[in-house]
Amino acid sequence: MSEQLELFDVTIIGGGPAGMYTAFYSGMRDLKTKLIEAKEELGGRMLIYPEKVIWDVGGVTPILCGQLIQQLEQQARTFDPTIVLGQQIVEQERQEDGTYILTSATGERHWTRTVILAIGYGILQMAKLEIEGAERYEVTNLHYTVQELEPFRGKAVLISGGGDSAVDWANALEGIASSVTVVHRREKFGGHEKNVAKMKASSVQIKVPYAVSQLHSTSGETIDTVTIKHTETGETELLQVDAVVVNHGLKSDFGPLREWGLDMGDWCVSVSGRLETNLPGIFAAGDFVDYSSKVRLIAGTFTDAVLALNSAKLYMDPDAPHAAYVSSHNDRFKEKNKALGLTAE
Structure with a gap:
């Protein structure tokens, strides 16, 4: 050598x-x-x-x-x-x-x-939200992980995903955020059974089978509404949000x-x-x-x-x-x- x-x-x-x-x-x-x-x-x-x-x-x-x-x-x-x-x-x-x-x-x-x-x-690498223009909100209120809970206090939080992380963050933020809505494209959640049961028994709003289809912003800087689409019927719904957390694996x-x-x-x-x-x-x-x-x-x-x-x-x-x-x-x-x-x- x-x-x-x-x-x-x-x-x-x-x-x-x-x-x-x-x-x-x-x-x-x-x-x-x-x-x-x-x-x-x-x-x-x-x-x-x-x-x-x-x-x-x-x-x-x-x-x-x-x-x-x-x-x-x-x-x-x-x-x-x-x-x-x-x-x-x-x-x-x-x-x-x-x-x-x-x-x-x-x-x-x-x-x-x-x-x-x-x-x-x-x-x-975190799997990103596959919506055109989503990356512009990553510096404001689109999150792929939760580093601290306190910044979400009193906010309307939408969580996209149905695995362990999505369920865990829903349970952790329930009671801290003003509201928590979980959007998942399938009826069944992939998280641990006990944690899923806890989420379903709480004030967390569950939207299944839905997927996030559009992000909207009046300021151009932060997301203020989200369109979700039913994966079977195509029906859409508009949700008011302060923060979006994406847990797609x-x-x-x-x-x-x-x-x-x-x-x-x-x-x-x-x-x-x-x-x-x-x-x-x-x-x-x-x-x-x-x-x-x-x-x-x-x-x-x-x-x-x-x-x-x-x-x-x-x-x-x-x-x-x-x-x-x-x-x-x-x-x-x-x-x-x-x-x-x-x-x-």
Whole structure:
């Protein structure tokens, strides 16, 4: 190698919950760790929903998604991994000695013994409202995500969509907005049954099967009325609005990763029960993986991280213990516990 690159034991690609927890657990196993994230901040898909309340992480009481990101990042930094932001890895090249050179879209190179892919659904973009001229309102009152609830207080809000996000925001804004109307092109909603039932039992107005067909503005700057059209009869209705929230899902782009030779479907990579991909020395965790007992919860992501990292450790050292000692018996935490005043001197 003509250039001088620093060799890492593990390089994690992706800075969402799977990547961050993998970085923490890699430190527990005393591995030289690097985490590379394409965006300029950690959090992955969770960054889209900072105001959502998360209930289903074991041992964590209800917490805002944004706060959970902060806690995951703090945990990820426990053993001082190298964290690189703003680099999308597009190319991998396996060397004669089995190590990998990873290259970013802007030409930076990284050298590593193993790779753990924690890239979720790739580069995500919100599916836009396919109405001519809609983009002009994105700087005012057309929203594709809800960063804060308070700006919607006392407003008439229309939500277009019928999946988890649309239902969740309807429930979150009900009682804050003056009115919430959900417009969905199908009779059946795709959100979790309990949340759908809560929405239907509330003051949220539901318009099905309808779709947003036109946006109107008297000022030319903000939307003040919306035309919705019945998807079967073609009947239209005009609704007064102060804000429009569009939740039509996400578009995923894996870019050049599809050229790596991974065994991939439309959304996921197939892995073994040990989170091994079909490429030697490359493992995967989180939403990016698919296997028979996969649990698609944040809590399940943490298990993926542990399994993938343990497999990477054994790939490098087949005689190593199969897992890290738990934190209560792990020497790596002794001094940290003392610093926190949690153990006797």
